[in-house]
Amino acid sequence: MTDELLVVRCQLGEREAFAELVGVWNDPVWAYVRRMIGPSQADDVAQEVWLAVVRGLPRLREPGRFAPWLFTIARRAVANRLREEYGRPEVLVEEERASADPADGLVDRAELLTGLSELPVREREILVLFHLEDLSLEDCAEVCAIPVGTVKSRLSRARRMLRDHLTEKGHPR
Amino acid sequence: MNPDDLIGKLSGPLSLRSRIGNVVALLGGLGGALFIGLLWATEPALPGRTHLAFGVLVALGLAWAGYGVWALTRRTPLFALDRVIAAWLAVVATGLLTAGTIAVAVARGTWVSTAGVLVAVTLAVLAVVILIRARAARAALLRRKGELGG
Numbered sequence: 167m168t169d170e171l172l173v174v175r176c177q178l179g180e181r182e183a184f185a186e187l188v189g190v191w192n193d194p195v196w197a198y199v200r201r202m203i204g205p206s207q208a209d210d211v212a213q214e215v216w217l218a219v220v221r222g223l224p225r226l227r228e229p230g231r232f233a234p235w236l237f238t239i240a241r242r243a244v245a246n247r248l249r250e251e252y253g254r255p256e257v258l259v260e261e262e263r264a265s266a267d268p269a270d271g272l273v274d275r276a277e278l279l280t281g282l283s284e285l286p287v288r289e290r291e292i293l294v295l296f297h298l299e300d301l302s303l304e305d306c307a308e309v310c311a312i313p314v315g316t317v318k319s320r321l322s323r324a325r326r327m328l329r330d331h332l333t334e335k336g337h338p339r
Numbered sequence: 340m341n342p343d344d345l346i347g348k349l350s351g352p353l354s355l356r357s358r359i360g361n362v363v364a365l366l367g368g369l370g371g372a373l374f375i376g377l378l379w380a381t382e383p384a385l386p387g388r389t390h391l392a393f394g395v396l397v398a399l400g401l402a403w404a405g406y407g408v409w410a411l412t413r414r415t416p417l418f419a420l421d422r423v424i425a426a427w428l429a430v431v432a433t434g435l436l437t438a439g440t441i442a443v444a445v446a447r448g449t450w451v452s453t454a455g456v457l458v459a460v461t462l463a464v465l466a467v468v469i470l471i472r473a474r475a476a477r478a479a480l481l482r483r484k485g486e487l488g489g
Contacts, residue, residue: 168487171489174483179418179486184353192341192342196340212345217352221413221416265388267416
Protein backbone atom coordinates (compact mmCIF):
# COMPACT_ATOMS: atom_id res chain seq x y z
CA MET A 167 0.00 0.00 0.00
CA THR A 168 1.42 3.41 -0.94
CA ASP A 169 2.13 6.14 1.59
CA GLU A 170 -0.41 8.33 -0.16
CA LEU A 171 -3.20 5.80 0.29
CA LEU A 172 -2.26 5.30 3.93
CA VAL A 173 -2.27 9.04 4.52
CA VAL A 174 -5.63 9.47 2.78
CA ARG A 175 -7.09 6.70 4.93
CA CYS A 176 -5.65 8.40 8.02
CA GLN A 177 -7.19 11.70 6.95
CA LEU A 178 -10.53 9.94 6.64
CA GLY A 179 -10.19 8.89 10.28
CA GLU A 180 -9.20 5.22 9.96
CA ARG A 181 -7.25 4.44 13.09
CA GLU A 182 -5.87 1.17 11.70
CA ALA A 183 -4.35 3.09 8.78
CA PHE A 184 -2.47 5.26 11.26
CA ALA A 185 -1.14 2.12 12.95
CA GLU A 186 0.09 0.93 9.54
CA LEU A 187 1.66 4.30 8.82
CA VAL A 188 3.49 4.21 12.14
CA GLY A 189 4.57 0.64 11.40
CA VAL A 190 6.13 1.72 8.11
CA TRP A 191 7.76 4.98 9.20
CA ASN A 192 8.57 4.58 12.88
CA ASP A 193 11.95 2.95 12.31
CA PRO A 194 13.20 5.58 9.82
CA VAL A 195 12.03 8.39 12.09
CA TRP A 196 13.58 6.82 15.15
CA ALA A 197 16.83 6.16 13.30
CA TYR A 198 16.99 9.76 12.08
CA VAL A 199 16.32 11.13 15.55
CA ARG A 200 18.80 8.74 17.18
CA ARG A 201 21.54 9.71 14.74
CA MET A 202 20.87 13.38 15.28
CA ILE A 203 20.61 13.53 19.06
CA GLY A 204 21.70 10.14 20.37
CA PRO A 205 19.73 7.20 21.74
CA SER A 206 19.00 8.58 25.21
CA GLN A 207 16.41 11.12 24.00
CA ALA A 208 15.35 9.39 20.81
CA ASP A 209 12.19 7.78 22.20
CA ASP A 210 10.88 11.03 23.64
CA VAL A 211 11.58 13.03 20.50
CA ALA A 212 10.16 10.32 18.22
CA GLN A 213 6.98 10.38 20.28
CA GLU A 214 6.82 14.18 19.94
CA VAL A 215 7.22 13.76 16.20
CA TRP A 216 4.32 11.33 15.93
CA LEU A 217 2.14 13.49 18.13
CA ALA A 218 2.78 16.40 15.78
CA VAL A 219 2.04 14.12 12.82
CA VAL A 220 -1.34 13.12 14.32
CA ARG A 221 -2.23 16.77 14.88
CA GLY A 222 -1.03 17.90 11.46
CA LEU A 223 -2.33 15.06 9.28
CA PRO A 224 -5.80 16.52 8.67
CA ARG A 225 -4.16 19.64 7.20
CA LEU A 226 -1.63 17.84 4.97
CA ARG A 227 -2.66 18.96 1.49
CA GLU A 228 -0.38 16.67 -0.51
CA PRO A 229 -0.62 13.15 0.92
CA GLY A 230 1.84 11.97 -1.73
CA ARG A 231 4.51 14.19 -0.17
CA PHE A 232 4.26 12.53 3.23
CA ALA A 233 7.94 11.58 3.62
CA PRO A 234 9.43 15.10 3.32
CA TRP A 235 6.61 16.46 5.49
CA LEU A 236 7.33 13.82 8.13
CA PHE A 237 11.05 14.57 8.15
CA THR A 238 10.36 18.29 8.29
CA ILE A 239 8.44 17.65 11.51
CA ALA A 240 11.18 15.36 12.80
CA ARG A 241 13.80 17.97 11.97
CA ARG A 242 11.85 20.62 13.86
CA ALA A 243 11.58 18.35 16.89
CA VAL A 244 15.30 17.62 16.77
CA ALA A 245 16.09 21.32 16.30
CA ASN A 246 14.06 22.15 19.38
CA ARG A 247 16.24 19.76 21.37
CA LEU A 248 19.41 21.10 19.85
CA ARG A 249 18.44 24.75 19.88
CA GLU A 250 21.62 25.93 21.54
CA GLU A 251 23.82 24.11 19.08
CA TYR A 252 21.65 25.32 16.19
CA GLY A 253 22.18 28.90 17.31
CA ARG A 254 25.70 28.98 16.02
CA PRO A 255 26.20 30.93 12.79
CA GLU A 256 26.65 28.96 9.63
CA VAL A 257 29.76 30.11 7.77
CA LEU A 258 29.91 30.38 4.01
CA VAL A 259 27.24 27.77 3.37
CA GLU A 260 25.21 29.83 0.94
CA GLU A 261 28.29 31.02 -0.91
CA GLU A 262 29.89 27.64 -1.25
CA ARG A 263 29.48 26.30 -4.76
CA ALA A 264 28.37 22.78 -5.49
CA SER A 265 31.23 20.99 -7.12
CA ALA A 266 32.34 17.55 -8.06
CA ASP A 267 34.19 16.52 -4.95
CA PRO A 268 36.59 13.60 -5.25
CA ALA A 269 35.70 12.74 -1.67
CA ASP A 270 32.11 12.02 -2.65
CA GLY A 271 32.87 8.58 -3.88
CA LEU A 272 34.57 7.62 -0.66
CA VAL A 273 31.47 7.84 1.44
CA ASP A 274 29.68 4.61 1.97
CA ARG A 275 27.13 3.55 4.48
CA ALA A 276 29.58 1.91 6.88
CA GLU A 277 31.81 4.97 6.99
CA LEU A 278 28.81 7.16 7.51
CA LEU A 279 27.66 5.18 10.51
CA THR A 280 31.16 5.17 11.97
CA GLY A 281 31.86 8.87 11.76
CA LEU A 282 28.44 10.45 11.79
CA SER A 283 28.15 11.17 15.48
CA GLU A 284 31.34 13.26 15.41
CA LEU A 285 30.08 15.70 12.77
CA PRO A 286 28.37 19.04 13.47
CA VAL A 287 24.58 18.95 13.44
CA ARG A 288 23.98 20.50 10.01
CA GLU A 289 26.42 18.25 8.24
CA ARG A 290 25.23 15.17 10.13
CA GLU A 291 21.64 15.98 9.27
CA ILE A 292 22.16 16.28 5.54
CA LEU A 293 24.15 13.04 5.37
CA VAL A 294 21.49 11.17 7.34
CA LEU A 295 18.64 12.46 5.18
CA PHE A 296 20.36 11.90 1.86
CA HIS A 297 22.37 8.74 2.41
CA LEU A 298 20.57 6.89 5.19
CA GLU A 299 16.95 7.94 4.67
CA ASP A 300 17.36 7.97 0.88
CA LEU A 301 15.54 11.26 0.42
CA SER A 302 16.09 12.99 -2.92
CA LEU A 303 17.99 16.28 -3.14
CA GLU A 304 14.65 18.05 -3.64
CA ASP A 305 13.14 16.40 -0.58
CA CYS A 306 16.23 17.23 1.50
CA ALA A 307 15.87 20.83 0.36
CA GLU A 308 12.23 20.86 1.43
CA VAL A 309 12.94 19.26 4.79
CA CYS A 310 15.82 21.64 5.56
CA ALA A 311 14.06 24.65 4.00
CA ILE A 312 17.07 25.50 1.84
CA PRO A 313 17.65 25.61 -1.94
CA VAL A 314 18.74 22.45 -3.74
CA GLY A 315 22.07 24.08 -4.56
CA THR A 316 22.73 24.60 -0.87
CA VAL A 317 21.86 20.96 -0.21
CA LYS A 318 24.49 19.94 -2.76
CA SER A 319 27.14 22.20 -1.30
CA ARG A 320 26.30 21.16 2.25
CA LEU A 321 26.45 17.50 1.25
CA SER A 322 29.78 18.05 -0.40
CA ARG A 323 31.16 19.78 2.67
CA ALA A 324 29.73 17.14 4.97
CA ARG A 325 31.33 14.33 3.00
CA ARG A 326 34.65 16.14 3.03
CA MET A 327 34.43 16.67 6.78
CA LEU A 328 33.53 13.04 7.27
CA ARG A 329 36.41 11.92 5.11
CA ASP A 330 38.84 14.14 7.00
CA HIS A 331 37.48 12.94 10.29
CA LEU A 332 37.77 9.28 9.33
CA THR A 333 41.26 9.84 7.98
CA GLU A 334 42.29 11.39 11.27
CA LYS A 335 40.94 8.35 13.04
CA GLY A 336 43.14 6.13 10.92
CA HIS A 337 40.60 4.85 8.41
CA PRO A 338 42.12 4.23 4.97
CA ARG A 339 41.30 6.88 2.35
CA MET B 340 9.91 2.08 21.18
CA ASN B 341 7.98 -0.23 18.86
CA PRO B 342 4.97 0.92 16.80
CA ASP B 343 2.44 -0.73 19.14
CA ASP B 344 3.86 1.11 22.17
CA LEU B 345 3.78 4.33 20.21
CA ILE B 346 0.16 3.86 19.14
CA GLY B 347 -0.68 3.16 22.79
CA LYS B 348 0.93 6.44 23.86
CA LEU B 349 -0.97 8.30 21.14
CA SER B 350 -4.30 6.76 22.09
CA GLY B 351 -5.59 10.06 23.50
CA PRO B 352 -5.45 12.14 20.32
CA LEU B 353 -6.42 9.10 18.22
CA SER B 354 -9.53 8.30 20.25
CA LEU B 355 -12.78 9.17 18.46
CA ARG B 356 -14.50 9.50 21.82
CA SER B 357 -12.12 12.21 23.06
CA ARG B 358 -12.41 14.20 19.83
CA ILE B 359 -16.19 14.09 19.79
CA GLY B 360 -16.22 14.81 23.53
CA ASN B 361 -14.30 18.02 22.89
CA VAL B 362 -16.78 19.02 20.18
CA VAL B 363 -19.67 18.40 22.58
CA ALA B 364 -17.92 20.51 25.25
CA LEU B 365 -17.49 23.35 22.77
CA LEU B 366 -21.04 23.27 21.40
CA GLY B 367 -22.72 22.58 24.73
CA GLY B 368 -20.76 25.30 26.48
CA LEU B 369 -21.34 27.90 23.78
CA GLY B 370 -25.02 27.08 23.26
CA GLY B 371 -25.70 26.93 26.98
CA ALA B 372 -23.93 30.22 27.64
CA LEU B 373 -25.82 31.98 24.84
CA PHE B 374 -29.22 30.65 25.89
CA ILE B 375 -28.76 31.38 29.58
CA GLY B 376 -27.30 34.77 28.72
CA LEU B 377 -30.42 35.51 26.67
CA LEU B 378 -32.71 34.49 29.52
CA TRP B 379 -30.66 36.61 31.90
CA ALA B 380 -30.70 39.65 29.62
CA THR B 381 -34.45 39.50 28.99
CA GLU B 382 -35.59 38.96 32.59
CA PRO B 383 -36.95 42.33 33.76
CA ALA B 384 -36.37 42.11 37.49
CA LEU B 385 -34.21 39.61 39.31
CA PRO B 386 -32.88 39.37 42.87
CA GLY B 387 -29.13 39.70 43.39
CA ARG B 388 -28.54 36.01 44.00
CA THR B 389 -30.26 35.08 40.73
CA HIS B 390 -28.04 37.52 38.85
CA LEU B 391 -25.07 35.84 40.45
CA ALA B 392 -26.36 32.36 39.54
CA PHE B 393 -26.95 33.34 35.91
CA GLY B 394 -23.49 34.91 35.75
CA VAL B 395 -21.87 31.77 37.13
CA LEU B 396 -23.77 29.55 34.66
CA VAL B 397 -22.76 31.75 31.71
CA ALA B 398 -19.13 31.70 32.89
CA LEU B 399 -19.23 27.91 33.20
CA GLY B 400 -20.63 27.57 29.68
CA LEU B 401 -17.98 29.87 28.25
CA ALA B 402 -15.27 27.97 30.14
CA TRP B 403 -16.39 24.68 28.58
CA ALA B 404 -16.54 26.31 25.16
CA GLY B 405 -13.02 27.68 25.68
CA TYR B 406 -11.78 24.27 26.73
CA GLY B 407 -13.34 22.72 23.62
CA VAL B 408 -11.65 25.25 21.34
CA TRP B 409 -8.29 24.77 23.06
CA ALA B 410 -8.51 20.97 22.94
CA LEU B 411 -9.56 20.87 19.29
CA THR B 412 -6.91 23.33 18.11
CA ARG B 413 -3.99 22.18 20.27
CA ARG B 414 -4.52 18.60 21.33
CA THR B 415 -6.86 16.50 19.25
CA PRO B 416 -7.30 16.91 15.50
CA LEU B 417 -10.54 16.33 13.67
CA PHE B 418 -10.24 13.88 10.78
CA ALA B 419 -12.74 13.81 7.91
CA LEU B 420 -15.28 11.55 9.60
CA ASP B 421 -14.97 13.50 12.87
CA ARG B 422 -15.64 16.73 11.02
CA VAL B 423 -18.84 15.37 9.55
CA ILE B 424 -19.99 14.09 12.96
CA ALA B 425 -19.00 17.39 14.60
CA ALA B 426 -20.85 19.36 11.93
CA TRP B 427 -24.01 17.31 12.45
CA LEU B 428 -23.74 17.90 16.20
CA ALA B 429 -23.35 21.62 15.50
CA VAL B 430 -26.43 21.62 13.26
CA VAL B 431 -28.50 19.89 15.96
CA ALA B 432 -27.14 22.10 18.75
CA THR B 433 -27.68 25.34 16.87
CA GLY B 434 -31.13 24.13 15.78
CA LEU B 435 -32.08 23.62 19.43
CA LEU B 436 -30.55 26.97 20.33
CA THR B 437 -32.53 28.67 17.57
CA ALA B 438 -35.78 27.05 18.71
CA GLY B 439 -35.05 28.09 22.31
CA THR B 440 -34.24 31.69 21.41
CA ILE B 441 -37.36 31.94 19.22
CA ALA B 442 -39.45 30.70 22.16
CA VAL B 443 -37.88 33.35 24.40
CA ALA B 444 -38.39 36.02 21.75
CA VAL B 445 -42.07 35.15 21.37
CA ALA B 446 -42.59 35.19 25.15
CA ARG B 447 -40.65 38.37 25.90
CA GLY B 448 -40.79 40.34 22.68
CA THR B 449 -37.80 42.56 23.49
CA TRP B 450 -35.06 43.75 21.13
CA VAL B 451 -32.54 41.69 23.11
CA SER B 452 -34.46 38.48 22.39
CA THR B 453 -34.69 39.41 18.71
CA ALA B 454 -30.94 39.92 18.66
CA GLY B 455 -30.56 36.51 20.33
CA VAL B 456 -32.59 34.90 17.55
CA LEU B 457 -30.39 36.57 14.94
CA VAL B 458 -27.24 35.27 16.64
CA ALA B 459 -28.68 31.76 16.90
CA VAL B 460 -29.81 31.73 13.26
CA THR B 461 -26.37 32.96 12.17
CA LEU B 462 -24.73 30.14 14.11
CA ALA B 463 -27.17 27.63 12.59
CA VAL B 464 -26.39 28.80 9.06
CA LEU B 465 -22.68 28.59 9.86
CA ALA B 466 -23.16 25.04 11.12
CA VAL B 467 -24.93 24.03 7.90
CA VAL B 468 -22.12 25.54 5.80
CA ILE B 469 -19.55 23.66 7.89
CA LEU B 470 -21.53 20.45 7.40
CA ILE B 471 -21.66 20.91 3.62
CA ARG B 472 -17.91 21.57 3.48
CA ALA B 473 -17.09 18.65 5.75
CA ARG B 474 -19.16 16.26 3.64
CA ALA B 475 -17.53 17.54 0.45
CA ALA B 476 -14.04 17.16 1.90
CA ARG B 477 -14.78 13.61 3.05
CA ALA B 478 -16.26 12.72 -0.34
CA ALA B 479 -13.11 14.03 -2.06
CA LEU B 480 -10.91 11.91 0.21
CA LEU B 481 -13.08 8.84 -0.41
CA ARG B 482 -12.80 9.42 -4.16
CA ARG B 483 -9.01 9.71 -3.87
CA LYS B 484 -8.91 6.56 -1.77
CA GLY B 485 -10.84 4.74 -4.51
CA GLU B 486 -8.48 6.05 -7.20
CA LEU B 487 -5.52 4.76 -5.22
CA GLY B 488 -7.10 1.32 -4.96
CA GLY B 489 -8.10 1.51 -1.30
